[in-house]
Amino acid sequence: MAEARQAATFRLDLGQGTPGRRWWNPALKEVGSAGLRSWRRSLAQCRDDILSGACPAGPASGLFLFAAIQGSRFMQLDPSLGLVDWMKASLPDCARWLPGFQGALAATIFAGGLWTALLLTLHVVLRLLLRYQGWLSEPRGTLSLPTRSWLALVRIFSGRRPTLYTYQRSLPCLPLPSTAGTVAKYLESVRPLLSDEDFQALSSQAQMFLHTEAPQLQALLGLKAWWAANYVSDWWAEYVYLRSRSPLLGNSNFYILDFLSVAPTPLQAARAGNAVYAMMRFREQLGRGEVEPATLLGMRPLCSAQYRQMFNTTRIPGVSGDRLYHVRDGCSRHVAVLHRGRFFCLRTHGGPGGRLLSPRVLEQQLQHILDDPAPARPAEEHLAALTAAPRSAADRSTQAPLEVVEGAAFVICLEEAPGPSGTSPELDERARSVLVGTGHSRWFDKSLNLVVFASGRMGLNVEHSWADTPVPSHMWEAVLAAECFELGYAADGHCRGTPDPTVGPPERLLWTVPEEVAVSLPLALREAQALARDTDCHILPFTHFGRGFTRRCHTPGSSFVQLALQLARFRDQGGFCLTYEACVTRSFHEGRTETIRPCTVEACAFVRAMEDPRLTDAQRLTLFRVAAEKHWTLCRAALTGEGVDRHLFCLYLVSQLLCLPSPFLTQVRAERWKLSTSQSPKHQPQLFDPANHPDYVCCGGGFGPADDDGYGVSYIFMGESTVTFHISCRVSSPDTDSRRFGQHIQDAMLDVAALFGLGTGPSTRARSGEAAREGKDSVRASRGPEPQQAPSAPHEPEH
The missing domain is CATH 3.30.559.70 (Choline/Carnitine o-acyltransferase, domain 2)
Structure with missing residues (x-):
């Protein structure tokens, strides 16, 4: 998304230094100050949440507990099992002139301690419950018994009326993946874009990184993950956005x-x-705090920290x-x-x-x-x-x-x-x-x-x-x-x-x-x-079908659209490219986004099958199913904090802070995202009625391209039968045209739907193939043959 361009162009200039002699400056200093900022912010928000009643056990519950303790003492009952009398005897005898003051004070201290323990217990239990990720692996529309039990417990421990910030203090921290797992996923993501020789060279460089720089970088990053609430978000906001000198x-x-x-x-x-x-x-x-808490897929509460600003x-x-x-x-x-x-x-x-x-x-x-x-x-x-x-x-x-x-x-x-x-x-x-x-x-x-x-x-x-x-x-x-x-x-x-x-x-x-x-x-x-004149936008309301059709195809809507975008881009440019898809990580405390890399080996195989007249629709559909399942697997990994790009971004940042240059991370930073995509969310479908008021549905929005020779594409499912695409590119680029790409997207969506018997027939397929050939010829005529894209010369991204 828009942040894809910011991440691709950010530069870090910390001066020169001798590797190994600056472990404490500025690396440990930056990690320490990040933790202090996180704790200071957390304590201030905790105070505000308690005062506003945003916690599951708010001030009203504290007053009720105090009244209950005082009432039980008046009725000569002792729910404290002798603790109140012990505290009363331990208090200094300084209030003989006010009978009952010591007893009331002891009961107040006991009620405050009990309320604090209750509050901490609720937070700990909620935090443990919110670590559950099993629901992500279940088919849409069906919930297993463990997931139903989990939902019931979350509702019980959230209180009767959870507010926007009820879950804020209970969200788990973003987990830190292993460097070996991240590097393996990265290599898998660039495999379809590299020749065998280039991939072998990159793999060797990655193995060298894992055995040399990675342990030291991961150790310092692990310290930050333990010390701060989120090991990515503050650095992401600081270095990708606030330190960027590019125009907004x-x-x-x-x-x-x-x-x-x-x-x-x-x-x-x-x-x-x-x-x-x-x-x-x-x-x-x-x-x-009266806004209803945002949730992921209607089940998992999301971080609300961004609402404060x-x-x-x-x-x-x-x-x-x-x-x-x-x-x-x-x-x-x-x-x-x-x-x-x-x-x-x-x-x-x-x-x-x-x-x-x-x-x-x-x-x-x-x-x-x-x-x-x-x-x-x-x-x-x-x-x-x-x-x-x-x-x-x-x-x-x-x-x-x-x-x-x-x-x-x-x-x-x-x-x-x-x-x-x-x-x-x-x-x-x-x-x-x-x-x-x-x-x-x-x-x-x-x-x-x-x-x-x-x-x-x-x-x-x-x-x-x-x-x-x-x-x-x-x-x-x-x-x-x-x-x-x-x-x-x-x-x-x-x-x-x-x-x-x-x-x-x-x-x-x-x-x-x-x-x-x-x-x-x-x-x-x-x-x-x-800059304004060089920005071109095109909106494509695709009204042939929408989420209702993708649901009948038993395919996530995002996977369906992302595979269609890969097909459209191949027809538009005659090749594949590194693709950026934004995914939220707000199921973790102070989470922001992660990148999904939808241009996979499986997606490329499906696209080539769609362009191969020798294959049948049944064979293409089989490859589509495999590619869609792979995309959903990547979505689950990103949602659970097991993505690739944010971890590599932080490792690169630590390497710069330590003055420990890494050829592998520099190679990663050289990537260009020529296709940046995002799905516009709909949090409150209950507010709109597409069946009775089809015109009064938010049509989403968009952003500029992440690369001057690329496209930015945002899409939103409007009801059950419409998908609206927002496409952008640079007017000055000879390779791109937002309206031409919009036509390729429409044809690709219809061609993929034809695999499921939507009835588009061979005419659409033929028109798509003809447009693809025209698009490829015009692009190649303007810039010559397109080389295999490799992460070898400067860039990286998101929105």
């Missing part, structure tokens, strides 16, 4: 759209008003690295609005008690901005380009407008309806506009940019360092459902309710641009606009 535009940020073909209202201010209200209300629910968060640029700046909810009661290069501060709370303004009043405020004819001031119109250009520290001389933007809950971008660019239809142009804008129409440093067009359509641009796609997608689904089915709109398209004439217009932010910033702004603008 088209490289890191990603987008999510609303619906494919409808808008609940054509009024821009009304759509924005309902969306802002729903998002701010979701923020309040997050603060109270969803709102009020900004990525602050620095010289060598960025940092995340987060404001507490109570100190951020406004949003920043960007319209025609002008910035406004819109207060979201007001009136008695400082309550959240109604959607109709928010619409009224936004309409003030749309109706304001004042132009942008000099240099102000293009100021946001500084967040889109390559990362560098800017002048932060206590400017009030900058503080307002960085302290806002999120940014609203009020846009004109995107017009067609070249041959791009409106849907494609809307996706491209939400992702990159004009280069100066998004504040890319902000965690969330809500983009609302004049047509009433909208989308979300998300900064990637604070979270991965499932977290903002979870929020976005809740916002769309609340906006359409709960808040609704009046018959004239306005938000329901009445305007409030006592509420003043939003405050216009007036910038004073320092001279050095004004001088660098034109260069930043040119770079941002060039």
Whole structure:
């Protein structure tokens, strides 16, 4: 996904040193500080969770236990078996003037100790229960007796109403795989991309690594895995995201759209008003922990740590690295609005008690901005380009407008309806506009940019360092459902309710641009606009079938699509490539993502069979089953922390910290991911009804390509009969074309479905073969024959 590009291009510069003499600096220092940060963060979150009642045994249970102990003493019962009397006798006799004080104090201490022991017991039991992974190996739709018993115990020990953070303290730590297992899986993943000679040379290099550098690197990494909550996530966020100097535009940020073909209202201010209200209300629910916990496949609770930085968060640029700046909810009661290069501060709370303004009043405020004819001031119109250009520290001389933007809950971008660019239809142009804008129409440093067009359509641009796609997608689904089915709109398209004439217009932010910033702004603008023009997006709504059909084929939907993508890419480029597929590891504490490598030996055999006219459909179907089973095996390994890429990433990082260069890890880092893929999640299918409201289903989102000569592909299953693909590539690349690749994907999906008797017939197969030959010929004519890809020259990735 988008992080695939970030991981492929990250560089670590720690200076030079003598191998072996810097074991403590900076290697052990980095491991030690990572552990301290982890424990400090864990203790702070534990305190917050207890106060908010997010733990299975919250403050209410503690008060109940205290009242029960005191009541039993009043009834001359002793549930403590003499402990309270012993503690009473041990307390200093300093309260003779207050009868019963010592007894009450002893009972309070006993109740507190009992409640703490209960809390720790619940956490330990939950942590042991959540280590169970047997359900992943069971067929979908059937649960064994051990799994049913496990689910029942998890529900019992989770309390009556688990909240978003109930499981947070009980999630197990990410396991550290063995280096031998990781290297073996890596070699298996690159086997179909290498010649026999290249593979033999890489295998020899891998064996040398296992016997020389690996033991020392693994030992230090094992120390971190024991000391910190997660041995990957903090380094992943720091070195892949925050230390990257690449532009966020088209490289890191990603987008999510609303619906494919409808808008609940054509009024821009009304759509924005309902969306802002729903998002701010979701923020309040997050603060109270009232959001339903996210689960994996409806069974396994997932880590919720990323939700804490969803709102009020900004990525602050620095010289060598960025940092995340987060404001507490109570100190951020406004949003920043960007319209025609002008910035406004819109207060979201007001009136008695400082309550959240109604959607109709928010619409009224936004309409003030749309109706304001004042132009942008000099240099102000293009100021946001500084967040889109390559990362560098800017002048932060206590400017009030900058503080307002960085302290806002999120940014609203009020846009004109995107017009067609070249041959791009409106849907494609809307996706491209939400992702990159004009280069100066998004504040890319902000965690969330809500983009609302004049047509009433909208989308979300998300900064990637604070979270991965499932977290903002979870929020976005809740916002769309609340906006359409709960808040609704009046018959004239306005938000329901009445305007409030006592509420003043939003405050216009007036910038004073320092001279050095004004001088660098034109260069930043040119770079941002060039990147924006070079990004191409295409949305393919595949309506022939969806998850319902793949379920009848007894094949996981992701495996079906991934094999179709391998077939499509082979037809488009005439060869195979290293493929990146994102997979969540949030079943572990502070987990983020892992990489699945779906271009396997089995997948390549299936693709070649599809292109071999001598084979029958029965033979192709057999190979498809084998390849799909292999893909699901890789999914299970990634979900359980037994993937390849994050372990190799950390080993490489440790080797750099130790000044212990490894030729094998350097070779791994040289890989290029020419196909980066991801499945957009749907956490809350109960919020939408595709059968009765087929148009009102979130159509997912996408991201830029991980390689300048490659594709980025995201897909989402919309109900039972539709899969929507989001495809991106670089306009400047002579090898790629997002619409051509979309046609190959559609043909590949139909051809694979024909193996199961969907009835596409030989015509689709013939058309696919003809298009494949045309695609191969055009690509080869433009760049010559494609060599076998090998991990031999610099790169690596994810989203």
